[in-house]
Amino acid sequence: MTKQTELSAISINDLTVAYNEKPVLWDIDFHAPQGVLLAIVGPNGAGKSTLIKSILGLVKPAAGQILVFDNDYRPQSRLIGYVPQKNSVDWDFPTSVLDVVMMGCYGELGWFKRPSHKERELAINCLEKVGMKEFMNRQISQLSGGQQQRVFIARAFMQDAPIYLMDEPFAGVDAATEKSIIALLRELKDKGKTVICVHHDLQTLKEYFDWVMLLNVRRLALGPVNEVLTAQNLKKAYGGKAGFLAGMNTEEK
């Protein structure tokens, strides 16, 4: 369903990450082709966020190799736009929506330099894309969950990167916001960008994403959604608990 280009956006070989001797990710091999919407799916504690953080260099792996466009990756804002879980920050921080979005260019600007008029215009532009322009001067504590998520996505847009990593972009947002976010992600994909999301909802998986990775400490399956989303694979990931979900998914198509 998706044409696979020779060069992977992200390739990971034999990645192992451990917190206090307990492995969180074990011997992961992962190749994300360019220009796909890829979901990382798995039960709680499967290491989904850890995988994203390892790619970004926020977590130090015990072993393994992570390549971005076949290059050794060092955190470069140019290549990967990051949308963290929205509850990872204190939303009572004294700052405005526009200010948060501007932070997307701080890495690019380098030490000492202040964002100028140009960056401000760019930030307003990014806010417009996510439909939040009229909130630009709003204090961030006055935003709803869905609005917070869209501000974080606008901030990642500031980086104008070829790859986007998003940690649960649909967590705690209502159905309407979910639809508008998925529309944004599809737009990115249409521009040839690679979008990788940690996702929780198996029911929307087929509708939203075209590739999926099933993860539970180990990599259980990776590939186009239709091939991977089998009852057998889901059982491997979730154990008996997902029996009813697997049934539902095979019924669908």
Added chain:
Amino acid sequence: MIEFIITLFSDHTLRIVALGAITIGITAGSLGAFAVLRQQSLLGDAIAHATLPGVCLAFLITQSKSSLILLIGAALAGWIGTLFLMLITRNTRIKKDAALGIILSVFFGFGLVLLTIVQKLPTATKAGLNKFLFGNAATLLQEDLTIIATLSAVVLMTLLLLWKEVKVCVFDEGFAKSIGIKITFVDILLTTLIVIAIVIGLQTVGVVLMSAMLVAPAAAARQWTDNLSVMVLLSAAFGALSGLSGAITSSLVSNLPTGPTIVIFLSTLVVISLCFAPRRGIMWDIIRYNKSRKQIQTTTMLKNLLLFSEINTNDPFHPHDIAALDAIGRGAIDQTMQELKNKGWAQQFKDKRWALTPVGLKEARSLTEEYEKGLITEN
């Protein structure tokens, strides 16, 4: 008042005290804003207490009471305290708050023991290390002021230059790292700046209460603004104001320690800010709560008047006894009816009976419709 200010700046000692206290207040206030936002308010307290053994050891080793040497000793001890703190939280299962408590009490206890030893030395009487406990602004000399001003300038310039890096790290560390900002460097730098801000205030404010100079102005400033730059400026202003007031007061009254005096001024600012700041203040909450309660009471009563009339009679303007209305209302019936009357939505008849007015009926109908459409909820 003007006379007082003129005397203040013509008196050499008072001028140094005033300028010193203002500088300390500005520096501690600015850095304190970041300590509070990073939820590290107690870190300042631990560092301040940890400096005491450094001051005493610096004196014992060099036998010099030069401020510079004592401050270097203080800074080193503060730094070592922070280092131990990091080692404890990283390598043991002890949580951060417990680690802070351990560092604070162990270093401070050790410092007090050293202070007792120092005081028994024949050379000690003139060293006056006691002032490092609760602070004594009156002992500030010209050379102290020079040190304080120079270090403050360095601290504030560094903060200004690295403003955006510090800001993004404090708000969202993970994201900051992902865009290539060296968060460990920023972390160490910010902690160092906080250590310096504490050390320059030790002689004036004292180790016991120095953390108040960091935390209190910032906590007060946060109440008044939602903008980081304004918060830092306001925090610096609050710090300068209370520093000045406290230092001058304690210099004019003999034996009044400076630290506690400054803290009294700071506490006043904090209490005022907590109560009266717009939007975040307690008074604001009370006003907003009463306003919305009153509004709910009035609209509910309006809808009830209509409902009552429609159930019991076919006449929407049928008057009802106030006792009956009170039974179905949400309290404060007299106020509610008065409010309805003021809005022209209800009118009073004899024997305390009330009925809708034509305008009130229209309003009640549209409210009921909106409610049924789900446009507004009961609350």
